[in-house]
Amino acid sequence: MMNSKRFMAAGLSVLLSMGMLAGCGGTSTSSSSTGEIVTAKLTVWGPSEDQAEDNNWLKTQCEAFAEENKDKYDLTFEYGTCSEGDAGETVSKDAEAAADVYMFANDQIPTLTSANALSKLGGTNLETIQGLNSETTMATVTYEDAVYGVPFTGNTWFMYYDKSVYSEDDIKNLDTMLEKGKVGFPLENSWYIASFYVANGCTFFGEDGTDESAGIDFSGDKAVAVTNYLVDLNANSNFVNMGSETGADKIGKKVDAMFSGSWDAATVKEQLGDNMGVAALPTITIDGEEKQMKSFAGSKAIGVNPNCENQDVAVALAAYLGGESAQKAHFEARGIIPTIASVDVGDDAVSAAQVATMDGTSIVQPVYSAMGSYWDPAASMGSEIAKGTVTHDNASDKTESMNTAMNTSTVE
Secondary structure, three states: OOOHHHHOOOOOOOOOOHHHHHOOOOOOOOOHHHOOOEEEEEEEEEOHHHHEOOEOHHHHHHHHHHHHOOOOEEEEEEEEEOOHHHHHHHHHHOHHHOOOEEEEEHHHHHHHHHOOOOOOOOHHHHHHHHHHOOHHHHHHOEEOOEEOOEEEEEEOOEEEEEOOOOOOOHHHEHHHHHHHOOEEEOOOOHHHHHHHHHHOOOEEOOOOOOOHHHOEEOOHHHHHHHHHHHHHHHHOOOEEEOOOOOOHHHEOOOEOEEEEOHHHHHHHHHHHHHHEEEEOOOEEEEOOEEEEOOEEEEEEEEEEOOOOOOHHHHHHHHHHHOOHHHHHHHHHHHOOOOOOOOOOOOOOHHHHHHHHHHHHOEEEOOOOHHHHHOHHHHHHHHHHHHHOOOOOOOHHHHHHHHHHHHOOOOOO
16 A cells, blocks of 8 residues: 555556456447346456455455346446556556556546546435545545545555553653654655644645645744654654654564554554554644644545446446445455445454544645655655754754755656
């Protein structure tokens, strides 16, 4: 998982099966509005993990959709393999030859819409989707005032900790935690370091992240105060910079708490066993005031190709694949954490922490192209702090230089 733009798309390979080359297809004998059965063939793409021989979630759910709607549709499916992280590049290459329904990471929405490869959602299906998901989750698939996908899992990070070291009161504040044990944080990772600056009022594209003209505001005293906080944090003997990796194998050995996402749950469980604690982000104390850390929130979603001949059927299938029963099956098959609160995940602490973070201690990661100018300057700041080249004496100058760089267009 992690931020798909920065950590997935560049390194993942795309496995193209013969079914992927079939494109949008199918013929309709009539409209379902007439009461007659619609005959259609849909091409559906998903990651290989959802099409395993022993637990083929994608095929099982598509067939369940066909069975539940056999009085309306006579459906056949053709499947292809494409990860969510690769969908933006793969689908956009030839939208007309791509799948009718596919899975994608939400930060690819601008790329997909520019290629006429992703349909807007509307009508009763959209109303149902909005009714099942939180405002934050829906915001991750909203672009230019339109909804472009059915979310099926969140993408964010939170905190793991050793319950033998920290109490539930201790984990409310990061500075309190540093008094009792060692805390690891990927200081040089720009997907994470933003949480400190946002805590103290820095913004991405306005207060609600929807004003592209506002740019990125990591300027002034509010941002300098955070840089100074991070200089002190790095100097704390109980702070461990975990570099660009989350390093889940270090918990219980070199650190007592760390920050990561659901992808590291199994490793943390191996390290801590019954002492594994999971929680949303703590506060930090800046200039004597507690400020709430906030991580980026994104999602993975089901999309519909606007070039698909059977739009109504494809949208209905997408809504089903992101619906309650399919999300429950996804969780049971692969531990994919649902976005729908009513889906029963038992007492799964990781699910609870992810939902609490998405809906309480996060900001929606912007998908504007100008966001591309943020990543490198933020990572550079973290690296310089870790190396000790950012000090209290030059924190103001370094912070303003970072802010300027963040608002300077880059060519990717």
